[in-house]
Amino acid sequence: MKKMSGLLFVIITSLVLILAACGTSKTNTKEEKNGSGGEEKKTLRVVTDAAYAPFEYQDKGKIVGFEIDFINAVAKEAGYELEIVHVGWDPVFIEIGQKNADIGISSITINDERKQTYDFSLPYFLSTNKILVPEDSDIQNAADLVGKVVAVQKGTTGDAAVEGILGKNHKDIKKFDDNNLAILELINNGADAVVADNGVIEAYAKNNPDQKLVVKGDGTTFDAEYYGLLFPKGSELKAEFDVAIKTVFENGTYSEIYNEWFGMDPDLETIKA
Ligand code: ARG
8 A cells, every 4th residue: 555655656747757857848949939939028118100111111011111121130030029009299209208019110310300209220221311302393392392382291300391491381391290291292292392311211212203393412411310210218228239239230131131122232421330
């Protein structure tokens, strides 16, 4: 009898140990699937205004674009999973301001005014405002916008630049929540020009040749701008993402993604300067 219970004890103990081992190995597999093999990756909420092709836009219900590939590469490097959500331009700033989201990515220009309320990553893209006009327009530069109706996306650096030329809240500035609506206004003859980031309007003119639009630059009026990731003020993610951004600059991943979307090499020296 004593012998029997001893055997039973051994059997039960072994069973418990085997089951425990199964449990552990299951957890390990899950962690391994998630990457690092250590603790599970945290999923960050990333907010965007996915109406700014080729940087972020929706294609068959999926959010795609240069910046989507970029942030995925950076997050992978930093060891995070991402949930990228289209919320619109103003809500990006509201959500980050209220710490409802971890990161905003939306071709967001780093500037002093925004820096007072938010933190930015290192700059990762060089841009400038330019003017989208019909081929037969007499608008050649920024000064020519005086006396014209100009469509912009509200609250962008393009909006601010046009206010600098026409005057704050001038009646001839038509402001839209979404940059595509500003372009639509131009196509429907409700505006004479759109001022927005060069990457967006250059791609639009090129991809819609039937609309006969051209892009005019003005380096004396429109500043060089740099895009950064937007963080809530004091976010600990900034330091981690800056390290990861430097890595994708150095290891060729950034250039690869840039080439895929823009068909040329990035000017990394200027971006890093
Ligand atoms: N770079 C400009 C800015 O920061 C425009 C960005 C607009 N981005 C967008 N996804 N609509 O003001």
